Structures are given as C-alpha cells and as structure tokens.
Amino acid sequence: MHSAPSVTYPVGRSRGATRILIATWALGAACAGLSCYLFDSAGWRQLLLVLSVLLSGLAAGLGLRSDGAGVLHFDGLGWTLTGAHPGRAVHAARAAVALDIQSLLLVRLTQPGRASRWIWVEQRAMPERWRDLRRAVYSRAPTASPAGEPWRATAPVDAP
Template sequence: MHSAPSVTYPVGRSRGATRILIVLWALGACCAGASCYLLDSAGWRQLLLVLSVAFSGVAAGFGLRRDGAAVLHFDGLCWSLTGADTTRSVRAAQASVALDFQSLMLVRLAEPGRARRWIWIEHRTMPERWRDVRRAVYSRAPSAAPAGDPWRATAPADAP
C-alpha cells in the first residue's frame, strides 16, 4: 500500500467557517430572544441569557479576527503548521478530521505535550492541491516497525 503524498497547503481565514459560525450564533440568538419573549417576568435569568449571547458574539468576532495566514505541511509522517505567529506553530503533529463538508474541513492537529489546534481547510484556497490534502488527512500513519516479508507470514515454520 502506498502512503499519502507529502503536501503543503495554505490555511487561514475561512469564509465558509465564518458563515457557519454566524448562522449558528444567529440561531442561538433567535432562540434566546424567543425564550425572553415567551417568559413574562424580566429577571436575572433573561439578563444572563442576553449577556451570554452578546458575549459569545464578541468572543467569536475576536476569534475570527485573530486567525491569520499559515501553511500546513505534511511530510509523509507528521503534520506541521507554520505562519506569521511563530508562538503558535505546530510541529510533529497528528491530524484528524472533525467535520468534513467535502469543500470545507475542520481538522484537529494534536502535538504531544501541547494543546490541540483546530484549523479550517478550504477547497477554494488551492483547488489544484485539494485532493492531495484530503488524501493526506485521511491516510493512516505509517507504522514504525518494518513489515518484513509478507510471503513468509503464511509459510510453515519448518519450511526451508
């Protein structure tokens, strides 16, 4: 079996991820507004609900603004992420797909001893390398032990 190709892919702000986040926030805000409307008494619970919706919107806005351009690289064994913010660079990480919308993927990079990093990968960033990055993300990591001779695994132990 062949291993996945090494690939370099640019990542950064994702319009698709921004749209998903805005839609989810708007749905939550509508549900919070409906519950405040349906409950007669204006008390501390409704105030807490409105403040939590406002705080989550502000936090999401700052989080979206913070995402900068970076380069995701797979060398055949592990993943690395480098970019303008060198304090948050990731080396020797394992990648796993959390969400896959075919043209937009949410990928988790896990590096031993460090916090996980979540990144969005978009097809429109580099369409000519999209299939390569998908193959690399879904590939199994190669084992460290050599495979040996496959034909000897089925041969009898006393065979010459």
C-alpha cells in the same frame, strides 16, 4: 499500499467557516430571544441569557479576527503548521478531521505536551492540491511496528 502524498497547503481565514459560525450564533440568539419572549417575567435568568449571547458573539468575532494566514505541510510522517504567529507554530503533529463538508474541513492538530490547534482548510485556497490534502489528512499515521503477525504459507499443525 501506497502512502499519502507529501503536500503543502495554505490555510487562513475561511469564508465557509465564518458563515457556519455566524449562522450558529444567529440560531442561538434567535432561540434565546424566543425564550425571553415566551417567559415574560424579566429576571436575572433572562439577563444572564442575553449577556451570554452577547459575550459569545464578541468571543466569536475576536476569534475570527485572530485567525492568521499560514502554511500546513505534510511530509509523510507528521504535520507542520507555520505562519504569521511564529510562537504558535506546530511541528510533528497528528491531524484528525472533525468536520468534513467536502469543500471545507475542520482539522484538529495535536502535538504531545501541547494544546490542540483547530484550523479550517478550504478547497478554494488551492483547488489543484485539494485532493492530495484530503488523501493526506485521511491517511493512517505510519507505525513503528507491523500491523499484525506476518502471513504464513502453511497453517500450524496440531499434534494428535
């Protein structure tokens, strides 16, 4: 079996991810508005609901603004993420796909002893390397031990 190719891919702000986030927030805000309309008694619960919708929108907006450009690199053994925030660089990480929409991936980078990093990777950033990136992100991580017992040419003989 062949190993996944080494790949370098640019990451950064993603239009697709922004659209998903805005649509999800708008749907939540619509549900909150509908519940406030249906339950006409204006009380602390409705106020708390409206405040939570506003604060989640503010947090999402701040999160979108802080996404910086970077470079994701796979060397055959691990993933490295470098970019605009040198203190937040990730080295020798493992990658796992959390959401795959064919032209947009949500990838979780984990590193021992550190918090996970979530990044959006978009096909339009570098279409010519997209298939290489997908092969690399879905490849199994290399292991130090063999997968199983070596194949034997003969079956063991039981003594009668």
